[in-house]
Amino acid sequence: MPALSFQSVSKTYPSRSAGAPALHALKQVSLEVQEGEFFGLLGPNGAGKTTLISILAGLSRPTTGRVLVHGHDVQTDYAAARRLLGVVPQELVFDPFFTVRESLRIQSGYFGVKHNDAWIDELLDSLGLADKAGSNMRQLSGGMKRRVLVAQALVHKPRVIVLDEPTAGVDVELRQTLWAFIAKLNKQGHTVLLTTHYLEEAEALCGRIAMLKNGQLLALERTSDLLRSATSQVLRFKLDGDLPPAVAAIARVTGRIVQLPVHNAVEIENHLTTLRTAGLVVEDVEIRQADLEDVFLEVMNRKQTASGALA
Missing domain, CATH: 3.40.50.300 (P-loop containing nucleotide triphosphate hydrolases)
Structure with a gap:
């Protein structure tokens, strides 16, 4: 019972x-x-x-x-x-x-x-x-x-x-x-x-x-x-300045700390290239495994997309 x-x-x-x-x-x-x-x-x-x-x-x-x-x-x-x-x-x-x-x-x-x-x-x-x-x-x-x-x-x-x-x-x-x-x-x-x-x-x-x-x-x-079900890892770095719109749309920002979901090395390099092209300098770059907060946001967003009733 x-x-x-x-x-x-x-x-x-x-x-x-x-x-x-x-x-x-x-x-x-x-x-x-x-x-x-x-x-x-x-x-x-x-x-x-x-x-x-x-x-x-x-x-x-x-x-x-x-x-x-x-x-x-x-x-x-x-x-x-x-x-x-x-x-x-x-x-x-x-x-x-x-x-x-x-x-x-x-x-x-x-x-x-x-x-x-x-x-x-x-x-x-x-x-x-x-x-x-x-x-x-x-x-x-x-x-x-x-x-x-x-x-x-x-x-x-x-x-x-x-x-x-x-x-x-x-x-x-x-x-x-x-x-x-x-x-x-x-x-x-x-x-x-x-x-x-x-x-x-x-x-x-x-x-x-x-x-x-x-x-x-x-x-x-x-x-x-x-x-284990998380589909992404997280690219984490510190940054002074505003993110380019394409990156800002998917970023989780806390003060100077920026976190971006990434699925492979190509995505990581593309994000860093976009930042360099915008004249931005990143510090303390690291890649970490997704935690429960990342999974939570992924589940919420995925379900919103899958069902208009939850959008």
Whole structure:
């Protein structure tokens, strides 16, 4: 039995004004996450990731389809499904009237978990919150509040951990602390569902990945297979000046760093010749294997070309 099962899930929001089309946030999404997996759910903003998680968590109802958590329907058997889930939301949501420890004890009570202080202490220590246990939630920085949200999601020891952009806007220390702890829980058998815009995290952590765009599932494969499927390598260099239009159309530019997809030595030489002809001087030239970000962009663009509905 899969840990999570999304069965032909669609979500449509009706138009708010006459003549405007309805919003199809999800379109017949079907996928399964096996017990013990570390699974990535990727997509651009507005792809439907958070909508899918909201349906999983019972915060929204699907227009059609079903969602199961270890066989429990999130609508008809919601109490059992909720007990199996621990969800870390994108938004910083907290009660300003309690200390960190009090918040975790109250969260334990929501799930009927008594005498939970030993596990709460382990959470506080593992997430770098031990010295903040007696602090009021209002006194914490954004990063510390994010840590508390993670602890709240884990306080009842859920079998399935859902992380919706857990490291958005947080420092490097928290990322390392969080991933070390979540990886430990995953090795102990907990299933993890992750959404993130940091694709290097997904590449390092996730065994399988699903990619969404415009509410549709575009890819569902093992991470290693996605990386092997990349049709190009990447020509990377530094450059001062504007790229010629022909090169700029396919380039990924970050400051002075330019990255171009290339398939063979002829393409590499053609690009470099175009730059030299334009009077540009390139520095630190290298050729690297495509990473998950390259694959992600390739999948999005390929599917757009293949289907006008996604363009």
